[in-house]
Amino acid sequence: MTILVTGGAGFIGSHLVDELLRAGASVRVLDNLRNGKRGNLEQHRNNNKLYFVQGDVIDPEDVKKAITGVHLVFHLACLGVRHSIKYPFENHRVNAEGTLCVLEAARTHAVEKFIYCSSSEVYGTARCVPMTEEHPARPCTVYGASKLAGEAYARAYFTTYAMNTVIVRPFNTYGPRSHYEGDAGELIPKTIVRALNGKPVLLFGDGKQTRDFTYVEDIARAFVRVAQIDDAVGETFNIGSNFEIEIRKVAEQILQNVKNNAATIKYTEERPGDVLRLYADSAKFRALTQWSPSVGLQDGLRRTIEWFRSRPGGVSALLNQEAGLNWR
Helix, strand or coil, X not given: CEEEEECCCCHHHHHHHHHHHXXXXXXXXXECCCCCCHXXXXXXXXXXXXXXXXXXXXXXXXXXXXXXXXXXXXXXXXXXXXXXXXXXXXXXXXXXXXXXXXXXXXXXXXXXXXEEECCHHHCCCXXXXXXXCCCCCCCXXXXXXXXXXXXXXHHHHHHHHCCCEEEEEECCEXXXXXXXXXXXXXXXXXXXXXXXXXXXXXXXCCCCCEECCEEHHHHHHHHHHXXXXXXXXXXXXXXXXXXXXXXXXXXXXXXXXXXXXXXXXXXXXXXXXXXXXCCECCHHHHHHHCCCCCXXXXXXXXXXXXXXXXXXXXXXXXXXXXXXXXXX
């Protein structure tokens, strides 16, 4: 089987590529390298089952080049939450219109199955927990809204064109290769980079916001599993650890593991559009796939810290790319 992963040089995408190649698939990656890195795929440089296309999901010719002859698409390419605060129209164009562009190319080229990577951000702040797939979708940011628009397009292609689409909503994902740079950076990698450098780690507002974190390799396994099950077609699935934790507690655990006494917690201004509570109910997904996460938060944080600590350029080079209040 030949599989296309859009955004396959990115954080989750590159781990998905690892998993697919390990399973024996031929993989194409479409990535414009805005947030992704060729280095995330460097371990496969001698693998002739991996083919890289540098291009945009909003460019029909780039998509056509990548998708011709493909059996299955995992669509992960997007721009992130903080980016959408500064650049809402660009964020919408890549996340929503880009999804429509890839869906149409998949229909034209008779792709057998289309897996759309949405986000828990489509829900906004939890109104009841744990959050099932029936929880109201009330996104707080243009990012969340654009991912929800992508979901709507995927469902429309399922209904109108009988395309085999599946929607997955991963809750917060962390691990090696996670984005810490600029407006792509999020809590765990930003905190690790600052703590390793002995800088204050930043918590926004009171730090009592909660998240449901899952290690990236577990998320990649979940994506592969859902693609293998025909009964998943036409469905929407939460993927999370069913474990809620305050972000200040996560920061404390990172500081304990880093062991740099110069690093402290600094509370700062609230992030605009910040989701206050997320807590997944993944029972539907687990019942269908028999998937469960294998890496707990403590172990996952240790692995992630060691990955950042071992970067070839040293931890000080990472700090130069970490943007602090990265929505400005």
